[in-house]
Amino acid sequence: MTAPLLSVTGLVTEFQTDEGLVRAVDGVSFDLPPGGTLGIVGESGCGKSVTALSIMGLLPRPNGNIRSGEINYHGEDLAAADNARLQRIRGNEISMVFQEPMTALNPVHTIGRQLTEVVALHTDQTPAEQIRTAVAMLERVGIPAPELRMTEYPHQLSGGMRQRVVIAIALICEPRLLIADEPTTALDVTIQAQILDLISALQQDFGMAMIMITHDLGVIAETCEQVVVMYAGQVVEQGSVFDIFDRPQHPYTQGLLRSIPKLTDTPKQPLDIIPGMVPSLHDLPAGCRFANRCQHRTAECDHAGLTLETVTDDHSVRCLKWRQL
């Protein structure tokens, strides 16, 4: 067993809002081995993106804060690291790709400047070398005529090309960990396929670990080895991709898998649904957070103190009833 590259333990992230303190991430723990791929799946507001921003040290200040927990990257606790240290790590050791490439890129700088900026910050290459590195990286992510693109601005590129540029910027210093937050959600299906293929090819080449954050269970099934399912700020189930898809134990995971329309379905049949909606983070129940939507709910489910229970070695579930289900 190799030591994990990243080990998150009991992460709690809170936001100060007009309506009081909100706990967006509540006790998230997971390990990621070097070169491994972990998927975090969940719906809007479940805390998956906030988990990523906490790791990157990119929480909006002063409202967002890590309350407790450890983010152990290569023997160093990022939760306790200062900003200068985090800046050395970001882009160099850990990089992030965001959903919307147009907002991730600076509209008034050329593509070339945005790429060489990263190289200049993290290496001691000369300007000529920086440009060569940038052109080579653009070529590697499949951008035709990279020299020409270097001089262009983000608005001159299509959505798929922009996302390739964002990936090039993220990977130009060959990080050991890439966090991809819904990297293909804003893209068309055929472009999504290109980008997913590109990301996994680059992951192989660079031997990089990846955290893939998405709401799309199809993307999870295709790209990930380990999966964390989040609901209302908590991990409700985690395990290997086969555990989650073949042997889901939590009623939420089971409900999600049943409710997505599949290509093999007979048309026009009613879909299985999860009734109701996610509770507000301002007003969370003391017991199981999924209880109000769960068909297996009993009085015990409303008691506080629900923990992640072990199903098998690396498969765990936050449900009192998983043995009976």
Add this chain to the structure above:
Amino acid sequence: MSAPLLEVRDLKMHFPVKSGFFSRAKARNFAVDGVNLTINPGETLGLVGESGCGKSTLGRCISRLYEPTAGEILFKGANLAGMRHRQLLPYRQNIQMIFQDPMESLNARHTVGEILEEPFLIHGIGNAQTRRQAVSKLLDTVGLPGRSASRYPFEFSGGQRQRIGIARAIALKPELIICDEPVSALDVSIQSQILNLLMDLQKEFNLAYLFIAHDLAVVKHISDRVAIMYLGKIVEQASSDDMYHRPFHPYTQSLISAIPIPDPHHTATRILLKGDVPSPISPPSGCAFHTRCPKAQASCQHDAPILKTLAPEHIAACHFAAAP
């Protein structure tokens, strides 16, 4: 066979492309370029394509939010294409729309009650009391509590807002609803609730839908027939099942192969397309798909294929169409 509810014939929507403030149109955007389709009463036609293929423009032409450049839109035999505002009014009751983002399509300063009452006011239907009754009945039909009427759109979640959008669309008992990406902004668990609601309403009111979306799995689930659009043209059309089991057009084949399957045992055999969708301002010559097509031959650059019947109720426009 009963008469179709809607018949679109050779519909074209070309937008002028202007550059500069006072300058005249320099080019045209061939957003919709010669589309034929029919929708029968109570039927769902799914319309699938990538951004910029013209699927939303086509929907907006049919609901006459746009005035098409050429072609016919026959709704129960009457041609809506050239009609003026006053002539269109009676048809507006019959053709409604549901939009992708319910927050943007609902007036934030009106209560839900006012939003749902508005269609009745515009068409001069009923009095204050009957309208109030109609509103509470609508809320009930789409599964919202009656007290929602006095609240504002921002107080609702995305899924509930889409229910309000649906309630508004069915208020005047239309026969056709254009659904433009109605579930793509919603979370997975809410998406299935809304799809079920749409299917229930269809049965209850014998509604016909033009269901526009980019998600093929969703479209397959809700549609009787599916049409695939690429750069302003329909390239393939078939029954929902037939389209997925036997796609003929290389574009449809690659679209289907590109969908990530939620099954870790499935190994994807993707047909990856090269590059991006070309601009509809200067679409490629011949077959518009030839620049990305894995099967393209030299002849595809100048011979535009026409839609041919390749199986019962199954048409596709490709010189080298073949089932996989």
